[in-house]
Amino acid sequence: MNDLFDDLDPLEKRPPFELPDAQGYSATWNEALGGFDICVPNGELFYAEQFFNQKISDRTVEYFLENDTNDWQSVDWHDYVGERLPKVKFKNISWQHDKLNMFGKDVYLPRYSAWYGDSDKPYTYSGLTLQPKPWNKGLLYIKQHIEQATNTYFNSVLLNWYRDGEDNIGWHTDAETELGKNPVIASVNFGETRDFFIRTNDKSQKIKIPLKHGTLLIMKGALQHFWEHSVPKRKKVKGARFNLTFRSIR
Numbered sequence: 001m002n003d004l005f006d007d008l009d010p011l012e013k014r015p016p017f018e019l020p021d022a023q024g025y026s027a028t029w030n031e032a033l034g035g036f037d038i039c040v041p042n043g044e045l046f047y048a049e050q051f052f053n054q055k056i057s058d059r060t061v062e063y064f065l066e067n068d069t070n071d072w073q074s075v076d077w078h079d080y081v082g083e084r085l086p087k088v089k090f091k092n093i094s095w096q097h098d099k100l101n102m103f104g105k106d107v108y109l110p111r112y113s114a115w116y117g118d119s120d121k122p123y124t125y126s127g128l129t130l131q132p133k134p135w136n137k138g139l140l141y142i143k144q145h146i147e148q149a150t151n152t153y154f155n156s157v158l159l160n161w162y163r164d165g166e167d168n169i170g171w172h173t174d175a176e177t178e179l180g181k182n183p184v185i186a187s188v189n190f191g192e193t194r195d196f197f198i199r200t201n202d203k204s205q206k207i208k209i210p211l212k213h214g215t216l217l218i219m220k221g222a223l224q225h226f227w228e229h230s231v232p233k234r235k236k237v238k239g240a241r242f243n244l245t246f247r248s249i250r
């Protein structure tokens with residue numbers, strides 16, 4: 001599906017971001033999957049810059065925001081924090097605005113989210129236990145395309161909606177025990193490009209990976225045990241970005 005590099009010899013193809021020029025790092029073009037198999041010390045990635053084409057990616061953004069209450073393109077979604085968000089009747093996704101208790105105070109997360117999956121797979125992250133909503137047509141379409149390409153089965157997905165560059169997610173790993181020892185996590189992106197960072201637990205190495213409209217990034221191997229990831233604030237980004245992380249809960 002990735003034709004951006006078609007005129008290059010496979011050996012000359014390079015991912016559109018820098019990897020340290022050091023032992024343990026490599027990127028190899030995977031012709032069959034249209035992306036790069038990337039090795040980092042104690043971890044593996046797969047990066048397909050345009051796994052979903054423009055048309056499907058545009059339609060996905062629309063699908064996520066369609067609702068009976070507002071024109072999805074012109075509304076300021078910052079006006080719907082907390083309990084106001086579920087009052088909007090979204091056609092396809094049950095978006096919610098979760099809060100965390102930090103030092104005795106409830107704080108809303110700087111993003112909206114939704115959780116879908118097989119009904120018997122509740123998931124706990126950052127102290128929140130999420131009950132999945134049943135799969136819908138659009139999410140199954142995305143899931144099945146990723147499953148076919150990667151030969152991996154996923155039974156749940158966390159959706160994050162970053163309204164603009166103020167929304168973010170801090171450094172963390174997805175090493176929850178219910179994901180198994182070395183989880184395969186497929187992260188797909190729609191909307192604005194945002195910088196996704198991975199850094200080693202000791203903070204000595206950091207890699208910036210641009211995740212674009214239609215990009216697929218797969219994290220696998222021991223990555224979650226040795227590397228953290230984050231999407232920091234980017235004040236210049238004015239539009240929305242959606243990230244879906246497909247997981248397999250034991």
Ligand SMILES: O=C(O)CCC(=O)C(=O)O
Nearest residue numbers: 158160169196231243245
């Ligand atoms: O938005 C992203 O790219 C990352 C999301 C993430 O790290 C998570 O959901 O755990």
